[in-house]
Amino acid sequence: MNSTCPYCGVGCGVSVRDDGSVAGDVSHPANLGRLCVKGAALGETLNASGRLLWAQVDGARAPLETALESAAARLRAIIDQHGPEAVAIYASGQLLTEDYYVANKLMKGYIGAANIDTNSRLCMASAVVGYKRAFGADAVPCCYEDFAAADLVVLVGSNAAWTHPVAYQRLVQAKQQRPALRVVVIDPRRTASADLADRHLPLRPGSDGALFSGLLHWLAQHEGIDSSMLPHLNGVAETLEAAQPWTLARVAAACELEEAALADFYRLFTRCERVLTLWCMGVNQSATGSDTNNAILNVHLLSGKLGRAGCGPFSLTGQPNAMGGREVGGLANQLAAHMGFSDAECDRLQRFWRSPTVARRPGLTAVALFEAVARGEVKAVWILGTNPAVSMPEGNRVAQALAACPLVIVSDVMAHTDTTAFADILLPALGWGEKNGTVTNSERRLSRQRAFVPPPGEAKPDWWLLAQVAQRLGFGDAFGWSHPAQIFREHAALSGFENHGQRAFDISGLAQLSDAQWDRLQPVQWPVNARFPDGCARLFGDRRFYHADGKARLLPCAAPAATPVSAALPLLMNSGRIRDQWHTMTRTGAVARLMQHIDEPFIALHPATAQRWGLASGDLARVQSAHGWMAARVRLDSGMRLNELFAPMHWSRQFALQSSVDALVAARGCPHSGQPAFKQTAVRLAPLRADWQGWLWQRGIAAPDGVRYWARAPQAGAQRLTLAGDGTAHDWAQAQLATQGMQLQQAVGAAGEYRLLAWRDGALQLAFYAAPRLPTLDQDLIAAAFRAPPGDAAGRFALLAGRAAQSSGTGRIICSCFGVGENAIRQAIAQGCDSPAALGTALKCGTNCGSCLPELKQLLVTPATA
Numbered sequence: 112m113n114s115t116c117p118y119c120g121v122g123c124g125v126s127v128r129d130d131g132s133v134a135g136d137v138s139h140p141a142n143l144g145r146l147c148v149k150g151a152a153l154g155e156t157l158n159a160s161g162r163l164l165w166a167q168v169d170g171a172r173a174p175l176e177t178a179l180e181s182a183a184a185r186l187r188a189i190i191d192q193h194g195p196e197a198v199a200i201y202a203s204g205q206l207l208t209e210d211y212y213v214a215n216k217l218m219k220g221y222i223g224a225a226n227i228d229t230n231s232r233l234c235m236a237s238a239v240v241g242y243k244r245a246f247g248a249d250a251v252p253c254c255y256e257d258f259a260a261a262d263l264v265v266l267v268g269s270n271a272a273w274t275h276p277v278a279y280q281r282l283v284q285a286k287q288q289r290p291a292l293r294v295v296v297i298d299p300r301r302t303a304s305a306d307l308a309d310r311h312l313p314l315r316p317g318s319d320g321a322l323f324s325g326l327l328h329w330l331a332q333h334e335g336i337d338s339s340m341l342p343h344l345n346g347v348a349e350t351l352e353a354a355q356p357w358t359l360a361r362v363a364a365a366c367e368l369e370e371a372a373l374a375d376f377y378r379l380f381t382r383c384e385r386v387l388t389l390w391c392m393g394v395n396q397s398a399t400g401s402d403t404n405n406a407i408l409n410v411h412l413l414s415g416k417l418g419r420a421g422c423g424p425f426s427l428t429g430q431p432n433a434m435g436g437r438e439v440g441g442l443a444n445q446l447a448a449h450m451g452f453s454d455a456e457c458d459r460l461q462r463f464w465r466s467p468t469v470a471r472r473p474g475l476t477a478v479a480l481f482e483a484v485a486r487g488e489v490k491a492v493w494i495l496g497t498n499p500a501v502s503m504p505e506g507n508r509v510a511q512a513l514a515a516c517p518l519v520i521v522s523d524v525m526a527h528t529d530t531t532a533f534a535d536i537l538l539p540a541l542g543w544g545e546k547n548g549t550v551t552n553s554e555r556r557l558s559r560q561r562a563f564v565p566p567p568g569e570a571k572p573d574w575w576l577l578a579q580v581a582q583r584l585g586f587g588d589a590f591g592w593s594h595p596a597q598i599f600r601e602h603a604a605l606s607g608f609e610n611h612g613q614r615a616f617d618i619s620g621l622a623q624l625s626d627a628q629w630d631r632l633q634p635v636q637w638p639v640n641a642r643f644p645d646g647c648a649r650l651f652g653d654r655r656f657y658h659a660d661g662k663a664r665l666l667p668c669a670a671p672a673a674t675p676v677s678a679a680l681p682l683l684m685n686s687g688r689i690r691d692q693w694h695t696m697t698r699t700g701a702v703a704r705l706m707q708h709i710d711e712p713f714i715a716l717h718p719a720t721a722q723r724w725g726l727a728s729g730d731l732a733r734v735q736s737a738h739g740w741m742a743a744r745v746r747l748d749s750g751m752r753l754n755e756l757f758a759p760m761h762w763s764r765q766f767a768l769q770s771s772v773d774a775l776v777a778a779r780g781c782p783h784s785g786q787p788a789f790k791q792t793a794v795r796l797a798p799l800r801a802d803w804q805g806w807l808w809q810r811g812i813a814a815p816d817g818v819r820y821w822a823r824a825p826q827a828g829a830q831r832l833t834l835a836g837d838g839t840a841h842d843w844a845q846a847q848l849a850t851q852g853m854q855l856q857q858a859v860g861a862a863g864e865y866r867l868l869a870w871r872d873g874a875l876q877l878a879f880y881a882a883p884r885l886p887t888l889d890q891d892l893i894a895a896a897f898r899a900p901p902g903d904a905a906g907r908f909a910l911l912a913g914r915a916a917q918s919s920g921t922g923r924i925i926c927s928c929f930g931v932g933e934n935a936i937r938q939a940i941a942q943g944c945d946s947p948a949a950l951g952t953a954l955k956c957g958t959n960c961g962s963c964l965p966e967l968k969q970l971l972v973t974p975a976t977a
Contacts, residue, residue, distance in 0.1 A: 113139070115550055115558040116150040117205065117543040118693050120428025121278045122552025123150055124634065127544075127563050131157055140634055141255060141552055147276035147960040148691055148705065148927040155702045157544050157564060163526040164568025167537040175539075175569045179576070182493075182536050183583030185518050189491045190222065199226035199480050199489045202441055203496035204234070204430025207548030207560060209598040210573035211432070212439040213590065214495065215447055217577055218474075219440065220466035221586045225452075225474030226489065228443040230497045231436050232477040234429035236784035237395040239437060241404025242426075244666055245412065247657030248615035249437055249449060252417050252650040253387065253425035254554040254636065259285040260421030262383040263293045267319060267407070268393015268790075272303035272965060273690040275391070275427050278553075280961040283307055293383070295376055297322065298393060299685065300715075300757060301750025306965035312376060313752060314366040316683055316791050318671045320399050323406035325362030326377055328354040330414055335381040337415025343654040344412055346665040353667030354409075365671060380410070385421030392429065392687060396790045401783035402668040409665045418652040427553050434551035438616050439602060443474035444785075448606045449616040463608050466589065476785035478504065478778045485512035493520040495573055496540065498695040500529035501763040504776040504787040505738050522576055525697045529763045529771075539570040542698075546572050548595045549632070554648075557618070558634045574598060596629035607640060615657050620644050672791075676754075680736065680793035682720070683755045686772045687790075690962050691927050692761045700766055703825045707924035708963075710824040711833055712741070712770035714796075715748040715757040724796045729885065731799040731820055731835055734758065736775035736792050742799050742820050743770055756794070767822040768814070801835035803843075803863060805881030808832075808893055817847050826890075828897035833885070840865040840881030848877060856911050866911050875900050880913050888913035889920040925970070926956035926963045936967065937975050945971065 113136050116123040123146055124139020132154040137144035166178035173181075189197050200218050202211060211229075218227040242249045258264065258281050271279040286292045286307060296308040297319065305311040314322060330336055331351050341347060359377075363370040380386055388411065394403050408424050410416075417423035428434055440447035450456040452472055461469040475483050481503060483489040492513075503509045513519055513533035521534035524542040531537060547562040574595060581590035592598050600622050607619025620639040624632065635646040656663040676683055691705045699705045714732055716724075726732055730745045734756070743758060751757065762770040775794065780787040801819050808829045815821050820835040836843050841859060850869045853876055858866040862883065869877035875896050880886050892915050901907050909915045921932030931954050944950045947967045951958040957967050 112561055112563050113559075114544070114561045114563070115431070116146070116153065117431050117560065118149050119275050120430055120433060120553040121275050122431065122550065122556055122558055123277050124558065125150060125153065131564070139558070141554070141556060141558070142277045145277045145280060145960065147962060149693060149699055151928060151960065152699075152702050152705055153543065155704070156542075156698050159567050161525050161527065161701060162567055162570070163523055163531070163537060163539045164570060166539060166569060167534070169535060175571070178536055178538060179579050179583060182520050182538070183580045186491055186580070187584055189518060193490055195222045195224040196226065197488065197490045198222055198224065199475060199484070199492045201477070201480060201492060201494045201497065201499060202227065202229040202436065204229060204231045204433035204436055205496045206432060206436065206573055207546060207550060207595070208432060208435035208439060208602065209548040209595040210495070210577070211436045211441045212447070212598055212602045213574040213577045213581075215440045216464060217581045217586070217590070219446060219470040220460070220464045220468070221581060221584070221589065223468040223470060225443050225470035225472065226480060227441065227474060228477045228480055229436050229441045230477070230499070230502060231430060231433040232442065232785060233396070233502060233787060233789070234392060235395060235426065235433050235437070236442065236476075236786040237397070237400030237404050237781050238426040239442070240401040240784045241408055244401070244405055245408040245663055246615075246651070247663070250615040250650050250657070251426060251553065251555055253423040254648045255281060256648065257387050257421050257423065257425070258282050259288070260385060261285070261292060261387040262385045262421065263295065263379055263387070265295050265297065265380070265386065265388040266304055266308075267297045267388060267390040268395075269389055269391035269427055270298065270300075270302035270304045270687065271389065271391070271427060272306065272962060274429075274688045276690070276960050276962045278427065279304065283961065293379060295379065299752050299755065303962075303965035305750070306968060310372065310376060312368055312372060314368055315674065316685060316755070317397050317399065317674065318366040319394055319397075320403040320406045320668050321357060321362050321365040321671050322373070323403070323410055324354045324668055325357040325359065325373070326380060326410050327351065327406070327413060328357050329359070329377040330381060330410060333381055335414055337413070340412060340415040340654070343656070343662050344665060345658075345660070345662045347413070350409060350665035350667050381414075385419065386411070386414075386416045387422055388424050389427055391427045393790060395786055396780070396788060398672040398780060398788045398791070399669050400781040400786050402666075405666045406668045409668070412663050412665060418649060418654065420649070423649070425553070431552070432550040434553065434555065435549065438551060438606070443476050443480070446470075448608070449614050459609050463605055464589065478780070478785060478787060481509045481512050482778070484516050487515075490516065491518035491520070492516060493522070494530060495522045498528050498530045498697065498763065500533065501695040501771050502760070502773055504773055504778040504789065506771055506774040507739050508778070522573055524570070527765060528695070528697055529765065538576050539568055540576065541566055541570050541572050545570065548574075549599060551637075554636060556634050556636045557632070559630075559632050561630075594626055596624065596626040599629055600624060613657070615650070675791060675793045677793060680795050681754065682794050682796060684734065684736070684775065684792040684794045685755060685757045685790050686760045686776070686792070687757065689759045689761065692759070694761065695763045696761050696766055700761075701825060703827050704927055704930060706824040707930065708927050709759070711822045712743040712759065712762040712767050713746045714743045715746045715751055717749060717751040717753050717755075718747045720751070720753055720756070721745060721747055725798055726796065731801065731804070733797045733799040734775065734794050735797070736777075736794045738777060739774035741770050741772060741775060742768070756796070760789070762822070768818070768820055770822065799835070802837045803840040803881045803883060804833075804835045804885040805840055805879060806831060806886065806888060807834055808878040808897065810876060810897070815847060817843055826894040829894055831890070831894070834881070839863070844879055848879065850877065853877075856907065858911055866913065868907070868911055873900060878910070886913065889915055891920050925966050926954075928959040929955045931956040933970065936970055940971060947971070
């Protein structure tokens, strides 16, 4: 059976084998058979461990029917007493389009308020504003096939090698096949994506808008304007006038770049006929995110580099169905089917839905929504498939708001997240492999997610849970679907209702699909209608846009915001994703091999910055902002700019004691999109000092008490925790580790080292190793002992020492696809492997998803350290 990957917005096709394992779908246009390591590990997530299988009401298990009745009754009481504006829904780009459609219809058409927003606000809202202002529609004009046809690809604020690995490998392949293809990476960090770059521009964080305003001015001064585009554009004169002060010298100063490097890029963009610009969170998650989006769109419009193969502005969507959520109106500032809040559009939607009401003004966007919860204005919030207690800025305040909210309903697949802890009503939802519906990827391609395993426990589709509550609220037949295909047909019909070519999103050509045809639906790019019955790969080739006059608009863009550092908070923290994890790790964090590459929260610092703050590689550091603090381990990275740091966003309180990055981020951002500025947070650093550090292997996931730091990573047969504490490790172990009735092996060293093994009936239950500095151990040996304990005394003593006599272990895992560690790679290099291809032949590393290739190249030129 074929389905679609539930991770990033690439939208890869997945073929599911009979045994539940997965492979890339070679027929799917988005990935042509490739999968990244997360997608390849999907089969390992199909288990009941940690799942929410049964409904809960006020902390106690309850029949699902009781939970649905309680949810409806409590919502009705709040609506009757406080009005519809006291209710909100917070949804997720993980939902299927059918789920999203029902949530939006319930909130805006029947409850009657627009207070439905989504975690897509955190990743794509600025791109939505940019597209709508420029094109008159939220319409991405490009497709993945453009990678192979471009003369120049510009990656801006995107580490696609790690965040969109399959799309990035498509770009790698294009450059291998056409070496003349130029690639420019614009990013403050030298990331893995820069491995492919002909030029890397390490600009000041948040200054991208200045760079593209300068490019617009350059185009005007160097014959870069496509005169044939001018009749199709508005705002040209005023936008060029606003860009005029952005001379090469001023841009170089604002971006902290060399003039020569900047001029080389400007010349390259001007000279190349086909230019494709790819961007992601580094552009969107900014105080000027919307304007920076429009600055990018401006240069493509004025130069005419869009609507043709190999060129155009192409935002890479962060989530698997953030695009689908935008199609159904899942953002608080839009109605369904790409409609806005004009009287005519509100009337049209109400006619189609035949609803008793319809929201007639925008609702609360994500940050404002949780601020309203904190003030007590929103008294009921239904959270679907997301974890805002971790992912929202000022996460501690969000947690406090949820704790005080009179009614919190959470639909989720996992029983224990930072957000489910605040739920008054928990509803068990279906996960990937269990649910059935559609998603839309970055290139507007609709694909099917298909169910192939039975629902566990009482788990139900999100659309069904929403519809059941809607029926109990008295909305009856409007939510009477029995199959997701019925919802899809309604959604498709709405997209064409009174459209007449005025709205870009139109899949009315799919509105008459039977259930069987919907089930067999093949990937297709919208629009799908009478004009494009088979879909449409690229938009705007006819230079007709979706503003009322058919023209596109250039917009003057705001100057970059000042860097928000101060004497008290002198460093700038950037946050983002890492290669093998997804969001807050509720799914990927449970897969042992996805924790092998990076298994602990970290901060990356330039060596000079670390030295200035008294930190060395491997130290624990405390990072403090105006809103909170976190702990993480130090990594040195010469690709970082001075006085800046990078921290991954993924760790929640389920996986670490105090390492939630977004708790440090201010709840401020772009005034046009409401998207928070996750990329620029002022912080200070200090060493996190502890008397001892250690490793603890245990069979359960219980978090330890009495330590200053812990982080958990699953391994086959055990959970491994990294610890740091005060006092002596021996005293901590005696006080905190439950070893009653177990056979103990202990060793105490003169320099504060301590080792402890605990056995029961011949099976290893605990293994603890501590020292003043984090000990170096053969972790494979220790983890293996939980699956198959050593059979003799010598094996047990080697285990107590944490290292077999003849073993050096695998070292840090570089290739997660095949579990290849740094030690094996170093050995192969020493034996003559002198290229990634040679390493791939010898060890298979780098031969599947390709995400580890930049690190393989780095190891080839970096001498081993003791």
